[in-house]
Amino acid sequence: MIQSTQPIKTLLKLWESERLITPLDRHFALELAEFHRQQLNHHSESDNELFLLICALLSHQLSQQHTCLPVEQILLDNPMNEQVSQCKITCSHDELLNVLSQFNAIGVPQDDVQAVSSAPMVLDQGSLYLQRYYQFETQVADKLINLAKGEIQDIPASTQETLNILFPRTADTDSPLYDWQKIATATAFTQKMAVITGGPGTGKTTTVTKLLYLMTQEADLTIKLVAPTGKAAARLSESIKASKLRLKAELTPFAGTIDVQSLNRVPEEASTLHRLLGVIPNSPQFRHHKDNPLRLDLLVVDEASMVDLPMMHKLLSALPSHARLILLGDQDQLASVEAGAVLADICDGLKTDKSQSLKWQMRYSAPYSKRLSDLTENDLSGFTSTSPGIGDSLCMLMHSHRFKGDAGIGQLASAVNNSDKSRIMEVWQTGYDELFWIEHQKTSTGNSGLEQLMTQSVSHYKAYLEMANKPQSDPLEIIECYNQFRILCAMRAGEYGVDGINQGVKDALKQAKLISPEHEFYSGRPVIVQSNDYNLGLFNGDIGLILPDRVNPQASGGAPRLMAHFIQADGSILKVLPARLPSHDTCFAMTVHKSQGSEFSKVAMVLPLWPSQAQKQLLTKELVYTAITRAKHHFTCLGTQTVFEQASLQATKRSSGLARRLWN
Numbered sequence: 273m274i275q276s277t278q279p280i281k282t283l284l285k286l287w288e289s290e291r292l293i294t295p296l297d298r299h300f301a302l303e304l305a306e307f308h309r310q311q312l313n314h315h316s317e318s319d320n321e322l323f324l325l326i327c328a329l330l331s332h333q334l335s336q337q338h339t340c341l342p343v344e345q346i347l348l349d350n351p352m353n354e355q356v357s358q359c360k361i362t363c364s365h366d367e368l369l370n371v372l373s374q375f376n377a378i379g380v381p382q383d384d385v386q387a388v389s390s391a392p393m394v395l396d397q398g399s400l401y402l403q404r405y406y407q408f409e410t411q412v413a414d415k416l417i418n419l420a421k422g423e424i425q426d427i428p429a430s431t432q433e434t435l436n437i438l439f440p441r442t443a444d445t446d447s448p449l450y451d452w453q454k455i456a457t458a459t460a461f462t463q464k465m466a467v468i469t470g471g472p473g474t475g476k477t478t479t480v481t482k483l484l485y486l487m488t489q490e491a492d493l494t495i496k497l498v499a500p501t502g503k504a505a506a507r508l509s510e511s512i513k514a515s516k517l518r519l520k521a522e523l524t525p526f527a528g529t530i531d532v533q534s535l536n537r538v539p540e541e542a543s544t545l546h547r548l549l550g551v552i553p554n555s556p557q558f559r560h561h562k563d564n565p566l567r568l569d570l571l572v573v574d575e576a577s578m579v580d581l582p583m584m585h586k587l588l589s590a591l592p593s594h595a596r597l598i599l600l601g602d603q604d605q606l607a608s609v610e611a612g613a614v615l616a617d618i619c620d621g622l623k624t625d626k627s628q629s630l631k632w633q634m635r636y637s638a639p640y641s642k643r644l645s646d647l648t649e650n651d652l653s654g655f656t657s658t659s660p661g662i663g664d665s666l667c668m669l670m671h672s673h674r675f676k677g678d679a680g681i682g683q684l685a686s687a688v689n690n691s692d693k694s695r696i697m698e699v700w701q702t703g704y705d706e707l708f709w710i711e712h713q714k715t716s717t718g719n720s721g722l723e724q725l726m727t728q729s730v731s732h733y734k735a736y737l738e739m740a741n742k743p744q745s746d747p748l749e750i751i752e753c754y755n756q757f758r759i760l761c762a763m764r765a766g767e768y769g770v771d772g773i774n775q776g777v778k779d780a781l782k783q784a785k786l787i788s789p790e791h792e793f794y795s796g797r798p799v800i801v802q803s804n805d806y807n808l809g810l811f812n813g814d815i816g817l818i819l820p821d822r823v824n825p826q827a828s829g830g831a832p833r834l835m836a837h838f839i840q841a842d843g844s845i846l847k848v849l850p851a852r853l854p855s856h857d858t859c860f861a862m863t864v865h866k867s868q869g870s871e872f873s874k875v876a877m878v879l880p881l882w883p884s885q886a887q888k889q890l891l892t893k894e895l896v897y898t899a900i901t902r903a904k905h906h907f908t909c910l911g912t913q914t915v916f917e918q919a920s921l922q923a924t925k926r927s928s929g930l931a932r933r934l935w936n
């Protein structure tokens with residue numbers, strides 16, 4: 273069953289030293305194996321060795337943000353993917369599945385419920401789960417499937433007319449044949465759950481604002497708007513406010529026919545998921561859960577691609593049974609930092625095969641497609657499916673109103689998203705004003721590409737630093753000016769990671785006499801918070817600026833008093849003494865991951881020159897796509913053609929059974 277050069281316990285140490293697994297993986301495996309040994313003393317030594325190896329593989333898989341370990345993906349000849357294999361599983365995948373299902377520490381759903389729920393691991397449909405993740409996945413799937421069954425039949429007779437007013441046919445409508453924003457609104461109005469996805473600027477916020485208007489006309493609902501981070505929540509608030517203003521102007525001519533005033537009831541304030549669920553200090557639990565559900569009728573979650581499986585589980589558990597749910601997000605963006613890829617799994621059933629020109633296609637049940645067609649006056653009969661899964665609750669917006677026509681950023685984002693190598697090259701070679709390429713160029717003194725990026729960064733950051741140095745400047749305006757430009761790195765460590773680039777920019781700005789970084793905190797230093805501090809109201813990913821305090825300009829001793837300034841969700845400034853900041857970093861450059869939910873006028877992305885094997889795994893098309901789509905007007909890339917292409921051709925793969933549970 274298993275052959276190895278040394279006992280697996282010894283190999284685990286070797287693999288840890290070679291960084292093939294983490295210390296946590298090793299300890300986890302040893303602990304579980306111990307449990308297994310105590311439970312079962314009739315297994316052979318070979319079984320024990322196999323069990324230990326499988327536990328280490330599962331833990332390693334979870335630390336790579338997968339939800340489970342598909343057994344057929346285990347490399348039998350070289351399970352740990354070593355340069356020279358030290359161990360081998362000497363049976364077929366089918367035999368291995370059979371052996372694993374016999375272990376008492378691994379429950380199989382065919383067993384009695386008690387046995388499955390008391391086992392530390394579960395083997396389901398060919399994949400091995402840790403009990404906790406199995407529970408998360410199956411419960412999230414059950415909740416979503418139940419919500420998706422909640423079609424709302426009883427709607428006002430005036431809905432069709434109101435939809436026609438909200439979505440008049442214009443030259444700018446999504447496509448000549450279908451108004452997907454109108455269809456998405458009708459979907460969310462007639463379903464208990466709706467998932468509205470689309471790339472940047474496809475009108476998700478515009479659509480949800482119109483939907484909320486439609487809903488608030490009909491009933492007095494408690495509506496909550498949330499996003500995974502403080503920054504994303506602030507942006508959602510801003511977008512809804514702007515969208516309401518646009519809608520008000522559009523609806524005013526119809527004031528005699530519809531109630532424009534009810535637009536005032538559409539909420540604008542958004543909070544973080546954590547705040548909504550109610551954090552309990554020093555506890556992983558929240559105040560709201562299935563036994564103390566949230567008090568709301570409708571929940572809108574923006575940037576849903578950032579919500580990981582455990583968080584989605586907590587959120588759905590706390591949703592009261594009558595409540596409606598709307599998830600908004602971009603299914604093509606980077607998956608959540610923690611385990612799972614919930615939004616991508618929800619959308620998975622809409623994927624078309626590669627031969628079709630569109631990557632996605634709606635999949636409705638025949639009766640619902642008919643209902644939606646009648647309500648929206650769009651013929652959706654071509655999108656019916658005999659196995660619609662949760663398709664009746666989904667809607668994808670495909671036309672970007674931000675990146676119109678042949679704008680370079682939109683073209684590049686779409687070529688990367690489609691992993692279209694020749695199109696990517698074509699877009700770069702077209703010479704769009706909004707796209708700028710800097711090639712890594714090693715010289716005897718350094719890297720001329722990197723130097724060029726530093727020069728560019730100094731010129732972009734100059735404006736906000738000059739404002740920061742003027743006593744009468746408004747902190748809000750300084751922060752907005754700083755937010756015009758951001759450097760995004762693929763990774764944290766190394767010369768081309770956040771650490772190296774931050775240091776480089778700091779040195780360049782010092783040389784240009786724009787900052788005086790003699791002390792840890794200096795005027796103009798941007799900081800990004802790395803952990804949540806609920807007392808201060810600061811959250812992981814919040815970004816602020818160290819600036820002189822305009823209200824109390826002098827500290828004791830006459831030195832200028834510096835404070836960290838953050839823009840809050842309601843647009844006001846939160847001031848915090850630098851010494852009281854939770855763990856934080858400098859933020860001239862940040863990771864692409866942390867930039868999710870934000871956008872900047874100009875973005876410069878840094879790719880490593882010679883990525884290591886481990887770094888190559890992080891360089892995916894989702895990462896590049898996310899970085900490009902953070903830029904509104906200008907995108908620069910420092911990299912090499914090879915690395916850019918390799919990254920754009922590599923899609924993120926997260927093992928999970930959620931898509932199968934939702935769609936089969």
Ligand SMILES: Nc1ncnc2c1ncn2[C@@H]1O[C@H](COP(=O)(O)OP(=O)(O)OP(=O)(O)O)[C@@H](O)[C@H]1O
Pocket residue numbers: 444445446453470471472473474475476477478479511515518673674
């Ligand atoms: N149907 C439409 N016709 C014309 N312009 C539109 C339409 N829908 C949206 N827009 C415009 O496109 C821009 C982006 O819209 P919106 O903010 O709703 O998109 P989004 O998908 O929420 O974007 P993001 O991904 O950045 O959050 C806005 O300026 C909006 O006015």
